[in-house]
Amino acid sequence: MNKKFLGLTAGLALFLAACGSETATEESVKVSVGVVSEVEVEVWEDVKERLVDQGIELTIEQFGDYVQPNLAAQAGDVDINAFQHVAYLESFNADNDGDLTHIGYTYVSPLGLYSEKVEDYADLADGAKIIIPNDVTNGGRALLLLQAIDLITLDDAAGTEPTLNDITDNPKNLVITDLDASQTARALPDVDAAVINTNFATDSGLVPSEDALFLDTDNISEVSEIYKNVVATRADDADNETYLKVVAEYQTEATAKKLEEVTQGNDVPAWD
Structure with missing residues (x-):
C-alpha cells in the first residue's frame, strides 16, 4: 500500500474522529x-x-x-x-x-386527611391524635384543610400560613402535632389521622382519590395558586x-x- 494512500486514510480518520466528537458535544x-x-x-x-x-x-x-x-x-x-x-x-x-x-x-x-381508625372525619373522637407536616407552608395548608371540614377554627389574620398557635377553636380537643412531611405516611398507624402530601401518600401505597377522608382539592376554588x-x-x-x-x-x-x-x-x- 503506498504511503500517499496511508496518509490520506489517516487524515480522513482524524477528520472523522474530530467531527464525531464535535457532533456528540453539539447533540x-x-x-x-x-x-x-x-x-x-x-x-x-x-x-x-x-x-x-x-x-x-x-x-x-x-x-x-x-x-x-x-x-x-x-x-x-x-x-x-x-x-x-x-x-x-x-x-x-x-x-x-x-x-x-x-x-x-x-x-x-391535593393534600389529604387519612385514617386507619375511622372512615369519616366526623367520627374522630374527642382528643383524637392528628399529625400534620411540620414545615410552615404544608403545615399551614394542613390546618386550613382541617378548618375546611370544621374540625378547628383559625385566626383570620394568619392568612395562608397559619400555625398551631393560630387555632382559636378546637371543639373536639384534637391533639394536633407536626412531623416531617416525609414521615407522616409512616406514622399513620400510630395516630387517629394524618394530613399527608400526595407524593408521600402514593409512595406508601395509598390512593388519595379512594383512601383519603378528605382532599383539599375537593374544594378546588379555595386552593390558592x-x-x-x-x-x-x-x-x-x-x-x-x-x-x-x-x-x-x-x-x-x-x-x-x-x-x-x-x-x-x-x-x-x-x-x-
Missing part, C-alpha cells in the same frame, strides 16, 4: 433535575425520553425530603428541581437566603434556554396523560 446537552417521590421520577422519565429528540440528556435525582432538592439546586448540584409549590419555595428562600425562582408550573397536588407546583432553578439561570425547553416539554399533553396514569388523576396539570 447532547446535559440537564439534571431533582425530585422527591417515585411518582415524580416516573413522570420525568417519560419527559426524559421525549427530550432526547431535542438533544437534551436529562438526569433525574431523587431526594428523600423537601429540603435537600432546594439546597442542591442552590449549590448547583442539580440544575433544576420539581417537587414544591410556590409557597414552599418562597419560604425556603426566606429562611435560607436563597434566590431560587420558578420557571414554569407543573401540577396541583401558591400551592401550584413548579420547576425551580437559580435566579441567574431563569432565562436558560435549555431549561426552558425542558419545562416546555413537560407542559404538554403527553405529560398530562402520564400524570393521569401514575397518579390516578389526583395530580392536576397547572400550566394552563
